[in-house]
Amino acid sequence: MHKKALIITYYWPPAGGPGVQRWLKFVKYLPDYNIQPIVYCPKNPSYPIVDESLTKELSKDIVVLKQPIKEPYKLARLFSKKAASTISSGVIPKEKKQSVIEKVMLFVRGNFFIPDARKNWVKPSVDFLTDYIQKENIETxxxxxxxxxxxxxGLQLKQKLDVKWIADFRDPWTTIGYHKKLKLTKASQLKHQDLELKVLNSADQLIVTSENTKREFEFKTNQPIAVITNGYDTTISEKPKKDSKFTIAHIGSLLSERNPKHLWEALSELINENEAFKADFELNLIGVVSDDVLQEIYSHNLKDYTNVVGYVSHDDAIKAQMQSQVLLLIEIDSEDTKAIIPGKLFEYMISNTPILAIGPKDSDVERIIKSTNTGAYFFYEANNTLKSQILTYFNAYKENTLVTQPIGLKPYSRKELTKTLSELI
Incomplete structure (x- = not known):
């Protein structure tokens, strides 16, 4: 007999972006391990990104429960559609470039909606799920x-019903980068920290996506913590041909602080110094790109070599990864982002495309790329080795030998990761 597991998530198809894919894939494979997933999500959410292509992965046999949610971002759009969309998608402008409306929205978001703008969905969800869990004899x-x-x-359901509760943290809570931009008062900061501690110390099992987050949480709780990263699950049967040009592509959001100036300098220098590079180079930015990043790129005379594609479906993103000659992975250079592992990393790793990554020292991304031999990792300090690596990739491209030789990728497959999850359930 299948064991039932109720999964409470905000992001669910047709939501786009990496947040939805983690549990979409877990739900896909849990039945293979004798676990029946039941999904609970909002009926009328306000998703910043929509990707209808993800709905095709939904099994007709999966039970999906939906309840209405009151979305403050819908009201905020009446005052400023652009500001509301920007903040809800996570692309927060630098403070000196924030409009008055953006500053007010960030203050309201941080201090009146704790822990976040979906707080008003908690009570109606607890009321609905209390009866459902008892009726369906759900244990987890x-x-x-x-x-x-x-x-x-989860906290309130645990207190009322004493069910087994697993809390999955796709990102940290009080230490994630954007948390500091919410213009929190001291009282609000303390409230966030108090709620975080209650969750960490009440859940029966914690799941995190990185070793750095696990180490952070171990200072706050004695509850068991498991690391289950995101992963890959390729659905494209026929690989597309590689681009004819030397394309370096970044796929995903490029926030204001994901802006390695020495990378743009290196590319500009290579264009000026190498005629062959100048003739073949192309920079493709696929996803949301902040104005700050674009201005920095253009200031290095790269505008004529840059294509800003915008958001594409997940299927098209996979194809772009396989078609590109080199894949960029850029993270903010801070202590807080050492624990952030972008979901696209794992798809990058199986694309047969070398990764050029830039981020903080001692990050989980650095460890994974080096251990799987899927690319090169650099820090934000300017040095000639980054430029040399790009030139090495370019020379291999000219010789038609630009491929990767990855090792140890199987543990990152979605099915293997779901097996680990099933054992915790």
């Missing part, structure tokens, strides 16, 4: 955040 509930308000649903 799983909450996944962000939004971390969903963990408060």
């Amino acid at each position: 509930i799983i909450t996944t955040g962000p939004p971390h308000s969903l963990h408060l649903i």
Whole structure:
């Protein structure tokens, strides 16, 4: 007999972006391990990104429960559609470039909606799920955040029903980069920290996506913590041909602080110094790109070599990864981002395309790329080795030998990761 697991998530198809894919894939494979997943999600959400292509992965046999949610971002769009969309998608402008409306929205978001803008969904969800869990004899509930308000649903259900509760943290809570930009008062900061501690110390099992987050949480709780990263699950049967040009592509959001100036300098210098590079080079930015990053790129005379594609479906993103000659992975250079592992990393790793990564020292991304032999990792300090690596990739491209030789990728497959999850359930 299948064991039932109730998964409480905000992001679910047709939501786009990496937040939805983690649990979409877990739900896909859990039945293979004798676990029946039941998904609970909003009926009328306000998703910043929509990707209808993900709906085709939904099995007709999966039970999906939906309840209405009141979305403050819908109201915020009445005042400023652009500001509301920007903030809800996570692309927060630098403070000196924030409009008055953006500053007010960030203050309201940080101090009146704790832990986040979906807090008003907690009570109606607890009321609905209390009856459902008892009626269906569900023994295990799983909450996944962000939004971390969903963990408060788990906390209250645990207190009322004493079910087994697994809290999945796709990102940290109080130490994630954007948390510091919310213009929090001291009282609000303390409230976030208090709620975080209650969740960490009440859940029966914690799941995190990186070793750095596990180490952070171990200072705050004695509850068991498992690391289950995101992973890959390729659905494209026929690989597309590689681009004819030397394309370096970044796929995903490029926030204001994901802006390695020495990379743009290196590319500009190679164009000026190498005629062959100048003739073949192309920079493709696929996804949301902040104005700050674009201005920096253009200031290095790279505008004529840059294609800003915008958001594409997940299927098209996979194809772009396989078609490109080199894949860029850029993370903010801070202590807080050492624990962030972009979901696209694992798809990058199986694309047969070398990764050129830039981020903080001692990050989980650095460890994974080096251990799997899937690319090269650099820090934000300017040095000639980054430029040399790009030139090495370019020379291999000219010789038609630009391929990767990855090792140890199987543990990152979605099915293997779901097996680990099933053992915790």
